Amino acid sequence: MDSESFTTSRLILRELLVDDAEALFPIWSDIRVTRYMKMNTLTSLQETKDRIYFLHNEIKKQAATRFVILLKETNQIIGTCGFEKFYPEHQSAKISYELGKSYWGKGFASEALRTIISDGFQNKNLHRVEARIEPENDRSIHALHKLGFMQEGRLRDVVRKGDRFVDQLIFSILREEMD
Numbered sequence: 186m187d188s189e190s191f192t193t194s195r196l197i198l199r200e201l202l203v204d205d206a207e208a209l210f211p212i213w214s215d216i217r218v219t220r221y222m223k224m225n226t227l228t229s230l231q232e233t234k235d236r237i238y239f240l241h242n243e244i245k246k247q248a249a250t251r252f253v254i255l256l257k258e259t260n261q262i263i264g265t266c267g268f269e270k271f272y273p274e275h276q277s278a279k280i281s282y283e284l285g286k287s288y289w290g291k292g293f294a295s296e297a298l299r300t301i302i303s304d305g306f307q308n309k310n311l312h313r314v315e316a317r318i319e320p321e322n323d324r325s326i327h328a329l330h331k332l333g334f335m336q337e338g339r340l341r342d343v344v345r346k347g348d349r350f351v352d353q354l355i356f357s358i359l360r361e362e363m364d
Contacts, residue, residue, distance in 0.1 A: 194257075198255075205262060213236065221318070223281075289324055314358050315357040317354070334356040339353070
């Protein structure tokens with residue numbers, strides 16, 4: 186299990202726990218949040234726990250990391266972030282993240298991502314970090330631009346969501362580009 190934790194001016198990022206399911210269920214069951222995620226909108230607390238168990242398994246295999254994002258002031262969970270997949274042979278990784286709807290547009294995603302990406306470059310031997318975002322996800326695109334990510338291209342019909350396929354834009358940042 187990844188026992189790292191990080192503190193920023195407004196946030197605490199700590200290990201994702203099964204006990205966090207109750208706080209995460211309202212976020213992961215909100216269609217406005219999950220619309221652009223690569224998972225279905227969850228419908229039960231058990232599905233939320235199952236999702237956490239899945240993420241724990243990926244962490245144990247050292248294939249991923251996942252942190253809950255807490256507001257420092259209130260200790261309230263507002264979302265999660267992490268490296269969704271590591272590609273050690275290429276010194277690269279893919280990030281993913283989500284915040285509860287009421288926390289959008291306040292810079293929390295950029296603040297959390299800056300922390301884990303910096304750690305990835307400094308302590309996990311990463312050279313490149315990428316994100317794949319659906320073209321309509323303006324808020325995520327804005328957060329990535331704020332961090333210095335560059336758009337590299339568009340993958341057409343790359344993800345199946347229900348009965349349709351969706352495009353994704355590829356963004357990346359290299360170690361020397363991180364300020």
